[in-house]
Amino acid sequence: MSNILNLFKKKEATLLFPTYGRYPVAIQKGQDYFLYDFSGKKYYDFLSGIAVCILGYNHPEITKVICAQSKKLIHISNLFYQEEQLELATKLQKFAPNFKIFFCNSGAEANEGAIKLVRKYFHSFKKQDRFEIITFSNSFHGRTLATLSATGQDKIKKGFSPLVPGFTILPFNDPEALKKHASNQTAAIMLEVIQGEGGIIPVKPQFVSALKEVCTQNDILLVIDEIQTGMGRTGKFWAHEHFDLKPDIITLAKGLGNGFPIGAVLAKPNIADALGPGSHGTTFGGNALACKVATTVLEIIEKNNLIFQAQEKGANLKQHLQLLQKKFPDQIKEIRGKGLMLGIELKQNAKQIWESLLKNGFILNLTQENVLRLLPPLIIETEAILAFIANLEDILSKQS
Ligand SMILES: Cc1ncc(COP(=O)(O)O)c(C=O)c1O
Structure with missing residues (x-):
């Protein structure tokens, strides 16, 4: 060495x-x-x-935008309206038409936000006591306590009990297990359509059909974790486009800032509006510099x-x-x-x-x-x- x-x-x-x-x-x-x-x-x-x-x-364009924006404004907090957030949201919406967006700082934080959104939506909008979120074996959704609880890998959970309740982990790519378990008590299904940490394992067609079927039949929200797969990595902007899935909520991070920390939760407006003022937040999330960098990343992706x-x-x-x-x-x-x-x-x-x-x-x-x-x-x-x-x-x- x-x-x-x-x-x-x-x-x-x-x-x-x-x-x-x-x-x-x-x-x-x-x-x-x-x-x-x-x-x-x-x-x-x-x-x-x-x-x-x-x-x-x-x-060079990322370096340039970091220098220029840092001279103008790095951070002002979410107490203020911010042009840079609107600019990035407008750009992101091109890839997710009709989705509203919440900006945060990392992948785990995006998934954490999605989990909270699911719970709040059923509690406040649907007036239903539904909170179960189904996730899958071998999945990876992050290291915070809730996202760790959602993750389907026992080896990284050891020693952190008690975990957050409300998650049911089913075998991945097993349509029968999914159909058997999912019910009108299930609030959401959360998955990576190509498991990354799990070993690059894509969803199988029969599993995709089962996902669509149980979500429609039981009014279950489909949350797709695109943190690793998003931003064009798989040859489409979203990996779920390969499988013709229509998520209600999408989480994004990693490539969005090309190394500058930023994450995002995207949700259909009728769901997003459940997180009203005071219900969720972050100090750094969506700061001017992060948003400006991410906007530039999206511009470069398109241009090139x-x-x-x-x-x-x-x-x-x-x-x-x-x-x-x-x-x-x-x-x-x-x-x-x-x-x-x-x-x-x-x-x-x-x-x-x-x-x-x-x-x-x-x-x-x-x-x-x-x-x-x-x-x-x-x-x-x-x-x-x-x-x-x-x-x-x-x-x-x-x-x-
Ligand atoms: C699919 C997926 N979800 C969530 C995360 C967590 O993201 P972060 O490390 O930014 O918290 C990762 C990180 O590897 C991931 O691959």
Whole structure:
């Protein structure tokens, strides 16, 4: 391990909570889809800071807007009307016509807001004592107490009991279990249509039909967590568009600010209006700087046709991965995902392959022990895709 890494490790041990299991790399700077460590080693970035930096690093227009807006107004609080919030909401509404928007600071906070909205809607508007929210195994919705309670992964809940009541976790992609359990006592169903942390697992068509059926029959709200899948990552602005689902509430964060913290809850107006003055809020959420950055991110996505690019580049990457699967059937079990949100499921623990890739200068994420998760910036180029494929092929051939 390099000296700088050892030094950081030592300092962290006395300064920071030991909350994170770090990769053995300290990044000093980024440029486009490259990252550089303190020794100057260059890495191809296939992670985007976990689906956040969709425009890559040091994007000139983002830097420019941060500088300009910071000279004008960074924060004023939600006690005031704010032009920047209206500008961003107008832009976002192009991708979610007729939805109203609440701005916050992170993904967990967006989901927390959605959960509160569901409860308040049934309490205040429907005058019904309905609060059950169905979520699914392997899901990930955040680390606050309510979003952790909604999350379908026991390993991250250990030690935090008692959790928030009102969540029922059903097996993912099991239409029968859903039909059996959902009732007119269920307030909402909340899901990721492609599970991210869970290992890039998309919803299956029969499950989609069951979701539509139970929601319509029982007046259940459909909440789609697009925190990882949104902003064009999957080749459509929203991943739920691939599955023809019509959510009542959508949550968004990660890519919205390209690294500047911002999240959002979007809801149909008849639901959104349940959170009246005084019922919910945030000091920082939707501040002028965050909104201005997010507006610029959306402008760049549109101007550069990045959603189409995610579709095209993702298809190219997937095709190459599928060829590798054919070549190494004993090692690669499945290639999953859409656009630039792809998972390579290995037949065995993938830690060694992940380590070799990192050593060779490719940053990506390992999830569920055997899934290599690829979430590159949407600005990634074919050159990077080919370099990654050649490297993975080399590693796999040495292992077989
Ligand atoms: C689908 C999904 N929901 C919610 C979250 C939580 O977002 P945050 O870490 O910004 O609180 C994440 C983060 O990985 C996520 O992937």
